[in-house]
Amino acid sequence: MRLSKIFKNTLLVLMACIVLTACATKKEVETQTTTSASTTEAKTETEKADPIEPIAGQMQGDVYTGTDSVGYLAEGVKDRVFFATNESILTTASRETLRAQAAWLRKNPDVTIVVEGHADERGTREYNLALGERRANAAKDYLMTYGISSDRITVLSYGKERPVDAGSTPLAWSKNRRSVTVKAN
Amino acid sequence: MIKKIFSLILIFIPLKAFALIEVDITRGNLDPLPLAVSPLSIDEKSRLSFEEILLKDNIGSEISQIVENNLRTSGIFNPLDKNAFLQAPDIAHLKPRFEDWNLIKAQALITGKVNYTEDKLRVEFRLWDVLAAKEMMALAFTTVPTNWRRVGHIISDKIYERLTGEKGYFDTRIIYVAEEGPKTQRIKKLAIMDQDGFNNKFLTLGNELVLTPRFNPTSQMVTYLSYFKNMPRVYLLDIETGTQEVVGDFPGMTFAPRFSPDGKKIIMSFANDGKSDIYTMDLENRLVEKITNHPSIDTSPSYSPDGKYITFNSDRSGYQQIYIMRSDGSDVKRISFGNGIYGTPVWSPRGDLIAFTKLHKGKFYIGVMRTDGSGERLLTENYYQEAPSWSPNGRVLIFYRETKTDSKGEGFSAKLWSIDLTGYNERLITTPTDGSDPSWSSLLSN
Numbered sequence: 120m121r122l123s124k125i126f127k128n129t130l131l132v133l134m135a136c137i138v139l140t141a142c143a144t145k146k147e148v149e150t151q152t153t154t155s156a157s158t159t160e161a162k163t164e165t166e167k168a169d170p171i172e173p174i175a176g177q178m179q180g181d182v183y184t185g186t187d188s189v190g191y192l193a194e195g196v197k198d199r200v201f202f203a204t205n206e207s208i209l210t211t212a213s214r215e216t217l218r219a220q221a222a223w224l225r226k227n228p229d230v231t232i233v234v235e236g237h238a239d240e241r242g243t244r245e246y247n248l249a250l251g252e253r254r255a256n257a258a259k260d261y262l263m264t265y266g267i268s269s270d271r272i273t274v275l276s277y278g279k280e281r282p283v284d285a286g287s288t289p290l291a292w293s294k295n296r297r298s299v300t301v302k303a304n
Numbered sequence: 305m306i307k308k309i310f311s312l313i314l315i316f317i318p319l320k321a322f323a324l325i326e327v328d329i330t331r332g333n334l335d336p337l338p339l340a341v342s343p344l345s346i347d348e349k350s351r352l353s354f355e356e357i358l359l360k361d362n363i364g365s366e367i368s369q370i371v372e373n374n375l376r377t378s379g380i381f382n383p384l385d386k387n388a389f390l391q392a393p394d395i396a397h398l399k400p401r402f403e404d405w406n407l408i409k410a411q412a413l414i415t416g417k418v419n420y421t422e423d424k425l426r427v428e429f430r431l432w433d434v435l436a437a438k439e440m441m442a443l444a445f446t447t448v449p450t451n452w453r454r455v456g457h458i459i460s461d462k463i464y465e466r467l468t469g470e471k472g473y474f475d476t477r478i479i480y481v482a483e484e485g486p487k488t489q490r491i492k493k494l495a496i497m498d499q500d501g502f503n504n505k506f507l508t509l510g511n512e513l514v515l516t517p518r519f520n521p522t523s524q525m526v527t528y529l530s531y532f533k534n535m536p537r538v539y540l541l542d543i544e545t546g547t548q549e550v551v552g553d554f555p556g557m558t559f560a561p562r563f564s565p566d567g568k569k570i571i572m573s574f575a576n577d578g579k580s581d582i583y584t585m586d587l588e589n590r591l592v593e594k595i596t597n598h599p600s601i602d603t604s605p606s607y608s609p610d611g612k613y614i615t616f617n618s619d620r621s622g623y624q625q626i627y628i629m630r631s632d633g634s635d636v637k638r639i640s641f642g643n644g645i646y647g648t649p650v651w652s653p654r655g656d657l658i659a660f661t662k663l664h665k666g667k668f669y670i671g672v673m674r675t676d677g678s679g680e681r682l683l684t685e686n687y688y689q690e691a692p693s694w695s696p697n698g699r700v701l702i703f704y705r706e707t708k709t710d711s712k713g714e715g716f717s718a719k720l721w722s723i724d725l726t727g728y729n730e731r732l733i734t735t736p737t738d739g740s741d742p743s744w745s746s747l748l749s750n
Contacts, residue, residue, distance in 0.1 A: 205619075205623070207578065240688065240706070241663070241666075241688070242624075242645075242647075242663070243604070243617075243624070243647040243648050243661050243690045243691070244515060244516065244690065244691065244740075244741070245516065245559060245560040245573070245603045245604045245647075245648065246601060246603055246604065246617065246619075246624055246647050248515075248529075248536070248557065248559045248560070248575070248603075249559075249573065249575050249580040249601040249603050250601065252556075252557055252575040252578065252580065253575075253578040253579075253580075253601065256577055256578035257578065260578075274556070275534060275536070275557075276536065276557055276575065280490070280513060280515070281488065281489075282487060282488050283488060284488075284713065285486065285487040285488050285709055285713030285714070285716060286709055286711075286713040287687075287708040287709045287713075291713065
């Protein structure tokens with residue numbers, strides 16, 4: 120009762136605004152660093168990379184390489200990328216998928232997106248929420264490198280709350296370690 | 305509020321007699337103390353009155369059933385079979401024939417009486433030491449009849465305290481996440497129930513995903529994570545009024561909330577640009593303070609009971625490990641150095657231990673360590689389990705466990721379990737639906 124009164128205190132809204140601005144400034148600086156780093160990396164890769172055929176199974180290391188559960192943002196534009204356990208590093212295949220997404224988004228400038236980050240069930244709930252956010256941001260940063268404005272991208276982590284595969288196997292977990300780009304409008 | 309409902313009358317102030325029964329609860333108890341819980345006696349007029357109000361045939365037996373059940377599940381007492389009792393409840397309450405109780409090997413005896421007086425429920429009980437042939441304690445409570453279950457829990461707490469020398473944990477509640485539906489589309493609701501699983505009540509409808517509810521020190525407020533409008537944010541809920549509010553105005557996901565021990569702050573994580581840091585928000589002046597500042601994931605913060613330190617998990621070393629720091633964020637020290645990944649540290653209410661979840665070689669463990677990281681002890685191993693929460697006396701941990709699914713991805717379940725700090729007495733806590741993320745309240749009466 121006393122609390123709710125205090126909650127309405129305008130002075131405090133002001134405090135919250137200060138925090139907001141502080142975060143916004145910091146974000147800009149970091150985005151810049153990531154951008155320059157990943158651009159160089161991406162270039163070297165396209166020069167070097169020979170198309171590698173996925174080895175027999177549906178996983179490379181513990182990253183999912185199959186097509187089960189994969190949806191499409193548009194024709195030929197896959198909606199998701201997969202990650203290794205506890206990692207948020209984008210694989211060569213993931214970068215290719217995200218470049219295709221970026222190219223499509225550049226052609227469709229009115230489309231805004233949500234990048235959903237997910238984790239497998241083999242981690243504590245709270246850590247997985249943070250890990251999902253980190254994965255979604257890895258995808259977001261890469262899209263930004265290819266010219267998509269951050270205004271068009273919202274990041275949403277589900278942690279381990281929304282698996283696509285209910286299995287308790289390494290293959291099922293690999294499908295669940297993902298970030299999915301979803302049209303928001 | 306509690307003081308308004310209950311008036312507690314001491315009939316005798318029990319004298320500290322050293323010859324009387326003492327139960328040691330610091331080690332695993334494989335030989336629980338045999339005791340007899342005689343049904344509370346009730347006169348016919350009172351019985352009929354309660355039958356009408358509470359729809360219970362015999363409220364005296366019902367209350368003693370609660371006491372018996374609590375004492376049994378504690379693992380340190382062994383309530384004996386009522387069929388072996390020789391003495392009638394009303395006579396036993398006045399003057400037990402100790403030879404009779406000795407004969408069935410009861411070391412302690414609980415007797416009592418229930419009355420209906422002026423629309424109130426009056427319960428009187430006595431605890432007897434059978435071998436010493438002495439009364440150890442006598443108390444009476446008067447309350448509104450609908451509070452009958454709580455009377456049973458309070459009596460259990462008084463007996464536990466008298467026999468072990470430590471506060472009990474029976475007059476408490478559990479807040480948790482009730483789960484239903486397929487694993488890929490779970491519907492989750494906040495739910496609250498008594499410690500023994502009764503009086504289960506849902507607090508949200510399940511329209512949005514909710515996670516990790518935690519009580520404040522008075523157990524009247526809850527902080528939790530809700531995906532309301534698809535924006536994962538920390539919320540504050542007043543259980544009695546049902547009002548809820550977002551905590552702070554962050555431009556992204558806030559999660560992993562807990563109250564400070566004085567209830568004045570909420571500590572939580574804020575995720576931004578792939579990093580998660582720990583923040584506090586003062587509930588009175590809404591001042592937000594950033595506590596950690598590191599490019600890693602810092603989350604699952606929990607205060608020490610004196611509020612001077614914070615334990616949390618961070619992957620700054622490469623993997624999730626447990627750290628402690630001063631409450632202003634200074635002096636960060638890693639304390640987990642065993643094999644595996646460590647998470648969800650929770651400071652014990654006694655201050656001497658930190659409970660945690662550990663993942664090692666594909667198995668999940670609930671364990672405890674001292675606050676400097678020494679003396680690691682794993683209490684239970686399973687396919688998946690996490691998120692321990694302490695009983696208010698620091699003797700029991702409640703957590704949740706998920707099952708492996710079969711080859712078709714079916715057979716998933718999430719259940720609440722508890723285990724004693726000793727590593728003994730592991731128990732499934734029955735809930736109407738599946739459950740996860742349990743949080744134990746403080747003692748409701750003191």
